[in-house]
Structure formats: C-alpha cells, structure tokens
Amino acid sequence: MLVVDVLLAGLTLGGLYALTALGLTLQYGVARIMNLSYGEFLIAGAFGAFLAFDMLALSPIIALLIAVPLGFALQWLVYQVLLMPLVRRSGAGPALEVDSILATFGLLFVVQGLMLAAFGGNIVSYAYLSEPVHVLGSTVAANRLLAFAFALVIGLALYLGLTRTRAGTAVRAVAVAPQFAPLVGIDVRAVSAFAFALGGALVTGGGVLVSMFLPFSATAGVVFAMKALIVVIMGGVGNLLGCLMAGLLLGFAETLVARFIDPGLTLAVNFALFLLVLLMRPQGLFGRAAR
C-alpha cells in the first residue's frame, strides 16, 4: 500500500538520521565541542559490531550492550585528555569552538588511520535481521525497523531524563548558561564531560545499529558526520526532540521526493530544507537547547 510504503520508509530513514545525530547535538549543544571526529566514532562502533558478528558470532544487540559503555568511557577520556586543556585555556568562551574544531579534526585522522591500519579500506557489510517484516500490506527490513525503534526510545528517554531529573536539569543549565551554572553549584566541566561522553555512547551505539543495514568503510565517517550536522542545526543545537523531529522531517522529505518526483532530487530537497530553516529560523526548528 502506497501510504504505508511511504510512511514506513520515511520513518525508518528519518529515524536513522535522528539516531546518528542525537550524540552530536549533546556534544555540540551541551559540551560546546564541535566534534569533527564524530563520524569516525560511529564507524568505530560499526566495526566493533562487525568484529563481534564475524569473529565471535555475537549478535549486534549484544555488541550494542558492550559498545555503548565503551563509547562512553572512550569519549570521556577524549574529553578529559584532549579537550580539557582547550576548555581551560579558552575559559569555555567562543575560542573553544574554533580550538575544538581543529583538535577534533586532527583526531578524525588519527581514528581513521587506526581503523585503516586495522581493517583496511574495504567496504564492510554483514547480514543481520535482514528479514522482511510485513506491516499493513507493506514490507520493511527488520533491522531498519529496529534502528528506528531505538532512535525513538533513546530520543524520548534522553528527553525525559533531561527534563525530569536533577542531573538532567544540571545538563540543561550548562547548555543554556554555562557562565551562570557554577553559581548554583554545578560543576560545569564535569557536566560537560558527562554530556560529551553520553554523546559518544550514543554515536557508538548508533554505529552498531547502522552497521546492520548500511555498508560502511573506514573512510565513510565524514558522510555520517555531515548529515548529523545538518540534522543538529535544523533541530536546534542541543535540542533532543528537535533533533528527532528534524531527522524525521528530512527522512520523510527524501522519501516523498524519491517516490513521487525523482530519486535524483533527494539531495536537493535535503539542502533546500536546510537552507529554508537557516533563513527562516537560524536558531533551528525548535530553538536552542530545551529549557
């Protein structure tokens, strides 16, 4: 059925975009680190899942349980070791953004080089849950549906966590007014490190889920990082629900255009929407970090 076809394809593609962007919105919005090596950590998660699947015959779901805490720890270390000196030096002012772009740009090459050395430049792909699921007369791949479900669950859980818990409130305070947060006893650096690491956990987990259905290679990270950046800026930097909505918006727009106009125009509609949002609402569809 046409409507269900489009609905499912739009949801799964949009979910995928949102899933790969959620981590960046935390890292950029709360920790104020424009992490250019973001895509590389997604690919690292994907390789992790591939290794687990190929060598240990572990399901990617189990790999996810390992990858998420590992991604958290790794990114926390990256923040403490690589980025903390920059934070100190810039006093978390505007200089931090430029400095962090340069530092993470370097990190991009280090991580990519390590993956190239370990896995070579080949395309990698494996088959997991690549089974049709029939929904109201339409079909969708089980792995894509699963990734969409995760995007939804993670997005909502994070949203609730940020708006309903004390720790979440502290994170939001840092996102909104880092200069005043210490006045109420918030350790801005610790919260920033936490948010950055949480973003890392999300992106690594996203990589694991994405690897179930998208072919990837050691050098493919930048493609994901670009898309994520568009979604983050469209949704409003640091705004989790906005990120989810922007991802879905792009997914639906692309699916509709591909189905009813021409698949060749998906990229065009993507950037047209982006441009439109930038012109009309430069702060993003839903504004900056949810207050």
Added chain:
Amino acid sequence: MDPNKRKALCIALGLALAAVQAAQADEAPKAVRIGWVVAKTGPDAPGAATTTLPNYKLWVKEVNAQGGLLLKAYGRRVPVEVVEYDDRSSSEEAVRATERLITQDQVDFILPPWGTAINLAVGPTLAKHGYPHLAVTSITERAPELAKRWPNAFFFLGMGSQYGEALVAFLEQAKKAGKIGERIAMVSVADGFGVDLSQAARKAIEKHGFKLVYDKSYPVGTQDMTPLLNEVKGLNPDVFVAFSYPPDTLMITDQSRVVGFNPKVFYAGVGTQFPIYKKKFGASVDGVMGPGGVDFDSPAIQDYFKRHTAALGQEPDRWASSVTWASLQVLQQAIERVGKLDRAAVAQEIKSGSFDTVLGSLNLENQLFRNLWWVGQWQNGEFYGVAPADKKGAKAAVIPKPAWNH
C-alpha cells in the same frame, strides 16, 4: 687471415667487449623503482583496496621472490623497489604526487591509480614524461581518442558503450528465446560510472526494441533504496538494471530481497563482483548479473585466486582484479623482453606485443584491450562470464533468475 683484417676484427671485438663491460659496469641498477599513487583514504579507498592495491602488493612480492625483473641488458635480475603515495581520492593530489614520483623520486615505471576520473587526471602528466600508463580501472568513451593523444596510454577495461551494448544485445537473445519480455527498468548513480553506462544503455535499449519503463538516477551516498525499489516493483519490469556503486549495489540487493522484488533479470553495477558481495549474500544471490565475470574453469584463474587469497587474506574481485593482474603481467613481460629500463621501448612492446596472461594470450588493438567479459552472473557461488556468449569459457545464463533465498 690478412693482418689488416685481423687487426680490424680485434679492434671490433675489443670495442664490443668494452661496450658490454661498460654497460655492466656503470648501468646495472640496484633496483627497479616502481611508483604508484592510489587512493588509500577518501571515497575511492574501498575500490582501490578491493581491486588495485592487493594486486600491486602481490605483484611486487612475487617478482621479488623470483629475485626481481630479469633485465637482459645486464644479464641479471633486479629487485623491485616501491614508492607509494595516497591521492586521498583527489585528482589534484594524484597529479601532484605523480609529478613528484617522476621528478623527485625518479621512479622507472608508474602503476596507475584507481578510478576513471583519476586515471584521466594523471594521463597528461604520464604522457608528457613518456611513462607507460596501463589504465585498468578506467572506463571511458573517450579511450580511442585519448589513446591517440597519449601514445603511452593503454585502456584495459573497455568503454561504457561496450558494456551497455553487450548487455542489451544479450538480453535481446533472451527476449527472442521467449525467456523475458520487453520491459526494462533502469536506475543509475548520478556519478561518472552511472552516467556513462546509463547513457550507453539507453541508446542500446532503444536500438534493440526494448521498452524503458523506469529510468532515474539517485545521488551518491543514498542511504535507503526502498522508495525507488517499491516504485520499480510496482511497474513489474522483466529486467532490472542498476548502474550502481559498491555500497548502493549491496543495499539494492539487500532491499530487493526484503521487499520481494525478483525480476527475471536482475543486474547490478560495481560491487556485484566483490568478495564482500559473495560473503554477505552467499547462495541467495544466484542468478544476479553484473558487469565483468571470470572464467573460473580456467586453471590460470584458479591459481591466481589461490595465490591472491593466500598472500593477501582476501579474494580478488571478479571483474577488474584479474584484468589488473593481466596488465601487470603485460608490463613485466614487456620490460623483460626489452631487457632494460627503456620506457619508450617498453611502451612500444606493449602496443605491438602479444602476452601470456591470466586471461590467456593478450594483445591490444590500438592501445585498447577488447577481449573482456561484458556480463557475468552468479551461479553456484561463482561469478561466471556469460556474455559474450561465444567467448571461451562462457557459461549459459540462467534466465529467469531464481527466487531470492532468504
């Protein structure tokens, strides 16, 4: 003997000896310096890592295991030494690095980069400096014209029109035999390979009396093919042709299985022949067609596959890998026949000689290699050449394609 004659003979002999000694004394190089500029990073890296670099590494390893290239002029084998650069998938970088290989590293021969665009980019530089350019992973309609302009350039993988024409002519046979109807759906990636081949196929489709019911392109890096496949499936074509790049090829195959789109002929582009395709899908893709193919019954091919896999831990692809290997055999034999590092003479030998390669006896017509597999098909876990049907080793095509095995 007349003393004068004897004197002359002695002098001649002495001179000849001196010449030989001089040649041995001052010219025998310590190593043959081979350079290459290939994408190790960037979007071209996966293609280069599948097809090009493994063959280069294997070649250097095997040549050096024999003691090097046999240079008759010095009466001995000279080992090969490698200078390698990463072009980062950028044409400008490839040209810069190629110039560096020539002027600074002063390599003796240069092996070509991966990809049509980058081969065309470095073509003028190699031509200017007189280096033989054995372009393998380069499919361009302009090959005959370029071969005239660049006298040292050789094109090994054919032209888009040859693939398009061969595919559709082959389909016409199947149509005449009543195996398929006239409806073809075609999609192509909006980039060099897809644009070239779809243009060629469009003409051929019209010429051979087929009906093109769907003809769209999609951008590089598309992450979901379902909308496109659903629409194509609804049109119920007899033949589905995708001129796609490796990630798209994997995705199109995977999602066609999922949405249950199983036309009588299913043809996908680059990637169909890759080891990863076989590994990911296994027997479930029996019947899928694509450009290229190998004659897997040939002992030379089997031996090459074994050595490649043993040395590099990965299988060759089933299209350009064996052609790349053949081009290296051509270069090696040409150098050894000339017997010294004389690039002009080697290029001349490649132009006119006949070579014993993994693909059988190989010679070039006007610097172009034409005896290729244009269409291959997965049959029982192997990607056999099926067209041209009269080529030695051709398998009969299985049409209609069997159902996807879930």
